[in-house]
Amino acid sequence: MATQAALVPKKRWIHIIPAAFLMYTIAFMDRVNIGFAIPGIEKSLAVSATIAGLASGIFFVGYVLLQIPGGQLAMKWSAKRFVFFSLIAWGIFAILTGLAQNVTQLLIIRFFLGVAEGGVWPATLVLLARWFPMEERARANSYWMFCLPVASIITSPISGWILTWTDWRTLFILEGIPPLIWAVVWWFTIDDSPDTAKWVSSE
Numbered sequence: 545m546a547t548q549a550a551l552v553p554k555k556r557w558i559h560i561i562p563a564a565f566l567m568y569t570i571a572f573m574d575r576v577n578i579g580f581a582i583p584g585i586e587k588s589l590a591v592s593a594t595i596a597g598l599a600s601g602i603f604f605v606g607y608v609l610l611q612i613p614g615g616q617l618a619m620k621w622s623a624k625r626f627v628f629f630s631l632i633a634w635g636i637f638a639i640l641t642g643l644a645q646n647v648t649q650l651l652i653i654r655f656f657l658g659v660a661e662g663g664v665w666p667a668t669l670v671l672l673a674r675w676f677p678m679e680e681r682a683r684a685n686s687y688w689m690f691c692l693p694v695a696s697i698i699t700s701p702i703s704g705w706i707l708t709w710t711d712w713r714t715l716f717i718l719e720g721i722p723p724l725i726w727a728v729v730w731w732f733t734i735d736d737s738p739d740t741a742k743w744v745s746s747e
Contacts, residue, residue: 559743560675561684563733564668565691567627570722571661572695573703574638575603577719578654580703584712591647599650606658614663615670623671624736627664631727634660638720642713674737 578585582596591599618626637657644650668688676684706715735741 555743556675556738557684557687560672560734561687563730564671564688565694567631567726567730568664568668568688568691569695569699570631570726571634571664572692573699573719574634574657574723575661576696576699577703577715578603578641580700580707581712581715584707585650588712589644589647589650595647599647599654602651603654603658606655606660607662608658610659610662611666615666617663618667618670622736623667623674624730624734626667627671627734628727628731630660630664630667631723631730635720635723635727638723639717640720642716642720671734671736 578600582593582600585591585599586593586596614626614630634657637653637660640653641650641657644653669685672684672688673681703715703719706718735744738744
């Protein structure tokens with residue numbers, strides 16, 4: 545695997561890393577935006593701060609459930625396809641969050657949003673392992689993981705700005721659209737390995 549990856553043109557650094565970087569930046573946004581929405585949720589759904597906090601935390605219950613299975617599925621099946629379907633699923637659940645009419649719906653939707661995002665991290669590590677040899681993998685992983693602080697810097701102000709002119713429901717709906725768009729980009733940009741990438745074989 546590493547030998548094959550080492551033969552791939554350096555273009556993989558600008559072909560794979562940015563796509564994974566932006567994908568997980570979007571994931572981070574849809575994970576933490578509830579922190580900005582909680583005041584509106586408390587008022588709109590008439591819930592206590594404790595319940596609103598539960599709606600935030602229950603995401604990670606679902607998130608943890610798919611961590612190990614997600615990585616295994618990506619290895620045995622397809623990291624590309626796993627992330628693709630995860631993008632679609634979490635985009636749908638992110639939008640549904642803005643349509644929740646009561647606490648029960650909100651908790652269920654947030655749980656499944658966590659499930660949808662849970663396997664993306666290990667699946668991306670699987671993908672990077674197939675594209676970058678061992679001697680480059682630490683650097684590739686660090687470039688990708690740099691999305692976490694960048695996502696916090698970029699997406700937090702965006703969420704705050706959206707709430708200056710609209711409500712929490714619109715926030716979730718608007719921020720649920722990017723993963724659906726990126727799913728299309730991901731499908732046509734990413735391949736599971738150099739062996740299946742047409743842009744590699746053509747060079």
